Amino acid sequence: MAIILPGRRRGVRDKLSRLHWPLIILLTMIAGAGVVTLYSVAEGNWEPWAIKHGLRYLAALGILAGVAMVPIRYWMALAYPTYFAALFALALVPFIGEVNMGARRWIEFGGLQFQPSEAMKIGLVLGLARYYHSLRAEQVSHILYLIPPALMVGAPVGLIFIQPDLGTALLLAATGAIMIFVAGLSWRIGFLGILGGVAAGYAAYRFDILKEYQLRRITTFLDPERDPLGQGYHLLQSKTGIGSGGLTGKGFMEGTQAQLKFLPEMQTDFIFTVFGEEFGFVGAIGLLLVYLAVIFVGLSIAMQSKLHFARMMAVGVVATFTLYVLINTGMVMGLAPVVGVPLPLVSYGGTVMLTIMAGFGLVMSAHVHRDQDMYRSGDSL
Amino acid sequence: MAGVNAHDPERQETVSRRTVLLGGGVSLLFGGVAARLYQLQIADHQKYLDLAQENQFNRRVLTPLRGEIVDRFGGPLASNRKNFRVLLVPEQARDVDAILDKINKITPVSEDKRARVMREIRRRGAFTPVQIADNLSWEDFSKLNFELPHLSGVLPDVGETRDYPYGADAAFVVGYVGAVTERDLSAQESDEDRVLLRQPGFKVGREGLERTYEDELRGEAGVMNVKINAHGRVIEEMVDSAVPPSQGRTLTLTIDSELQAHAMKVLAEPTPGVDQDTQSAAAVVMDVITGDILVLASTPAFNPNDFNVGIDPDLWRDLNASPYKPLLNKPLSGVYPPGSTFKVISAVAAQRAGVKPNHSVHCSGRVWYGNRYFHCWKRGGHGHVDMKNSLKHSCDVFYYDIAKTLEIDLLADTARKFGLGQTYELGIPGQQRGVVPDRDWKREYFAGNPAQQPWFQGETLSCIIGQGYVTSTPLQLAVMSARVATGKAVRPRLVRAVGDLVLPAPEAPLIDVDQDYLAVVRAGMNAVTNEYGTAARSRLEDPDWQMAGKTGTSQVYAITAEDRAHGLAKPEDLPWARRDHALFVSYMPFENPRYACAVVVEHGIGGARAAGPKARDIMKVVAEKDPASRTPLDPRTLARASGVREG
Known part of the structure; x- marks a missing residue:
């Protein structure tokens, strides 16, 4: 292999060889766990979930590779436009959105249904990464330079909150906070920010700033069954499923909780319960370790990138991914409230799969183009 | 140059340090999830295993006794007697034919009856018990109970059946009851009634007074929660919280x-x-x-x-x-x-x-x-x-x-x-x-x-x-x-x-x-x-x-x-x-x-x-x-x- 100078353009063949193959293998292992579990949930049938899940993953893998091949300067150039396009779409939702299950989240776009909040997960990561790319180290904690990222996070979070989709709003807020923290925000301001956020949240709750119907919408969201007993019942069944799995699990397709249909949403939100019941502590820890490996690989890619934009972007994608995993596993085990968050690449569902894989495409792009650096303005060196 | 060139070692160092911190934080949180998994799957495993096997509650409908029809001096013209019968839960039986063969050795199950049972199973689904034999003698019923360990999905049951002590002599006075039809089911106004009518062996008035006074004679269903284990067998009846059924009203006639x-x-x-x-x-x-x-x-x-x-x-x-x-x-x-x-x-x-x-x-x-x-x-x-x-x-x-x-x-x-x-x-x-x-x-x-x-x-x-x-x-x-x-x-x-x-x-x-x-x-x-x-x-x-x-x-x-x-x-x-x-x-x-x-x-x-x-x-x-x-x-x-x- 020839010595390649920084900034030199590479051919596709070169770039393929620079893909982070271990990361792809790890992602494939997770998706494979999804296929196996979905097969079991369908009582040993490829239909209706397992086969589609596998095919979607392969398609999404193609998208990942495609995104990785694109020179990173294009993504940098597209960062703000992507963010603002997503924000514009989000702003349109209250006016032209489709109402589904009491919430307005989807808009029609050329005959396709499209969820702007999902696009914003990528858009916000790109936008913040682009913003911090242009900042000097000492500017990060300067109060004036904190206003734009606060707005960049606050605007979509607010729009999604009123849809209402509290889970995604909190997920985005947390992703933004992590990126700002990694960008180098001073501990003092970070601590004050957390305090302020907690105080604001408490005030909103304590002083009835939320209207009664808004509260009801939030509780509706928190409790999709709209049944005060339903959530507790499902959580108990979920814990029972995982707990009864024991050290080595009941075996593939032998989970009584799952097979006797005691669990809700087994193919989406509660799929970790099925996995834990059938493959036990050993299997569940194994799956968590694979997730952790993906996270570490992603973070190491971030650290190896010369380009500040790439570093921040990789951190943002990994943060979103991590939050998904932690909230979902915490939720099915009673550590987090039940807020309809799927387990990435294992839960059945095309939109989230696409978002996650496109995100890892960006991480992969950072890896492929790790030697490149650029001016703060975004111009090539 | 610093304002123009992106290369900024201080900034890179900060991000790297913070990324490592983030990795550490994530590891800690994953550790928390792992600890929770340990708690559920290792420490409390037995508790959840028991729950999975036992805590599956099921509502069971308690069939009311049908009201009696008596003559002017209180003598019964239509009453109820104990009926030793055999129910089958198809889902647990797996091979229904083999089970019916075994039961046939204890009490005859005719080909006709067998066909009817199969039809019933197709119509009602695998989870509803189906009556496969009734009016068993006490001897046969005991024999069947003895054989029970080899008859998965079979439920011996003591039901009640309508009894007309005067037989043909009062046939045209009281009428008779018969099995529930689809038409009966669709004629019911409430879901509770439909659930009751779907009970195995339930009968409704078909002719005469039994038919005309169906609503008065039927009575009110009761309900009881039962614990069912992972194999569907009842392991505990929650008697304390049960609502007992109430018998239908007695019809007193002018007949002697x-x-x-x-x-x-x-x-x-x-x-x-x-x-x-x-x-x-x-x-x-x-x-x-x-x-x-x-x-x-x-x-x-x-x-x-x-x-x-x-x-x-x-x-x-x-x-x-x-x-x-x-x-x-x-x-x-x-x-x-x-x-x-x-x-x-x-x-x-x-x-x-x-x-x-x-x-x-x-x-x-x-x-x-x-x-x-x-x-x-x-x-x-x-x-x-x-x-x-x-x-x-x-x-x-x-x-x-x-x-x-x-x-x-x-x-x-x-x-x-x-x-x-x-x-x-x-x-x-x-x-x-x-x-x-x-x-x-x-x-x-x-x-x-x-x-x-x-x-x-x-x-x-x-x-x-x-x-x-x-x-x-x-x-x-x-x-x-x-x-x-x-x-x-x-x-x-x-x-x-x-x-x-x-x-x-x-x-x-x-x-x-x-x-x-x-x-x-x-x-x-x-x-x-x-x-x-x-x-x-x-x-x-x-x-x-x-x-x-x-x-x-x-x-x-x-x-x-x-x-x-x-x-x-x-x-x-x-x-x-x-x-x-x-x-x-x-x-x-x-x-x-x-x-x-x-x-x-x-x-x-x-x-x-x-x-x-x-x-x-x-x-x-x-x-x-x-x-x-x-x-x-x-x-x-x-x-x-x-x-x-x-x-």
């Missing part, structure tokens, strides 16, 4: 079941001198004061217990094919020309038209009217006959003579006043009205044939002796006797109380005719039995229980000259279905009437010969027992938990 059984026996007895295997007959006994029906008998009858457990198809076919119509409730749904029993009405109608009781007619055996002779039943004639004797000897010519000028609408109005041409609220579906012809009726009846629409006076000659268009049911004839006896518009009733709610006896106002007209009718009826009239053989000897009566023989087929030429001398020579119907109406005691009785023997040849003696034999026992003088059951004293009767 002893008399009912006696009447059924009497009806079935053959007529002396007539060779016949079955007697197709009906009898009604009622209290002329209260209208209480004491006997509602119909032979031959089916056994409602046969329907209860699912009727055998061969038996069903036989019941339907029999010329004696064992499924027809003859007292209420059988219609017969009343024949000469109708003359009690004709005598009243004649007086309303101005004929005096001492009016006398010479009977020469026949009368010429229009273009033909009308014959008296007595070929040689009765000589001079007045009104009383016209009843005593049942002279037809006396009535022909009156009919020449009698307005048919007046005759019809009189018949209706005495209870013909209408149905009564008894709670038994399928009652017939019979026909009381008048001018309006004929116009309507012959709507398609204008030439036949006007009333011809010659038809009055037929109607006045209870022939022609006139038809009636045995119940109507009993009501007619009761009304003649009392002069009141007595209405019959069958249900005396629903639960502890006692229903008031129906009002019986005086009949809207001159009550003096009835004196000669009663005297005539008394003469029929007690003064050597047509039914002298059916006289009751007890001076306290003198019975007045009236015979009737209604023509089914007119014997022709050609028949006679072929050597047909006696009515017995005709095939059964062409013989005349035999009827008898009566009441007693003559001086102070309390009971009325009507008997119809289908194709019984003669009222005096076939029907009168049966009425006498029934009324004799009625007189001995005198049920109206005994205190009936007070429904308020009914024990609520009469429960299942042993045996």
